[in-house]
Amino acid sequence: MSRVVVALGANLGDRGSTLRAAAEAVAALPGVRPVASSHEVESVAVTLDGPDDAKPRYRNAVVIVDTDLEPQAFLDALHGIEDAHGRTRDVRWGDRTLDLDVVAVDDLRIDTATLTVPHPRAAERAFVLAPWLDADPAAVLPGAGPVADLLAALGDDTERVDEPRLLAEPTRASAPERNVTSA
Template sequence: MSRTLAQDLPRPARPASATPVAAVVALGANLGDRAATLEQAVTEIARLPLVDEVRVSDPVESVAVTLEGPSDTAPAYLNAVALVTTRLAPSVLLGMLHAIESAHGRTRRVRWGDRTLDLDLIAYGDVVSSEAGLLLPHPRAAEREFVLAPWLAIDADAVLPGRGRVADLLARLRSTSEAPEARA
């Protein structure tokens, strides 16, 4: 799945002062045709207005985590990370990611429940936000190997704002035997 998606769609006019920002989006699914869903979501992200480029990692499989902890009985997740070059504001990008989730049948009835598609905005440039609807960087990203490993695979110099180099975070996570494994 690792590749750059070119866009052939016409682009709306952009403000001359708009500077592209690198955003990190975690993708996950544990229901239905997980691989096809992730592929479709990446295509839909690439078609968003003011998105210039999308690079996506190869998918990784991870155990589902419920409110009670890791579950071997719940369907496993397929996860990937996309690097999105965009001029969209972070709140607008997040809203569009939620719309893509909804179009794929995502419901939010059970916290950490099974999902047809989960799209999390992990980071947006070096923006740090504690707004209720826009927590950046994602508060649990540094605890998730299935976010850090695919991210590092497509960006060897990746940094999680306020937390440090992704390579260091991943090494620390892997060195602890009780590393929490949570879904994106």
């Protein structure tokens, strides 16, 4: 079995419901066992030109699973979940109903035409690091270091959403709670 970190994001539609449904769909994939999940955070949209406050804000989260699927088969299954939620791929880094990214698979390094892990921009994205740290306080991004250190160096510009974790996980290690602000 491999341990896989999946980043979830959405900035169109009912973002929170979409993330929760997608997390459940990931956990229900054959050969997948959920390990941990984060609370949701909100962040500014990032486009090819950089952060864009004029775009709808993103809702982001992380799900950690164990799977016996090969990395490409797992990614293909994630694409099926995206498609089921109306994902289109018209504009690179454009608005989307759902985005599911494989951030890490154990300590593997994979670089194919369709899959690169560790995710090449994960260390630059607070919207990936903050929920990952929430799901796993001991997380390490292979080749980059402890997620807590990466997030501290980058700065956390995300806002915690006052919603329960995406999935109930009896095996999840307890993590210190972040400050919750009401919207």
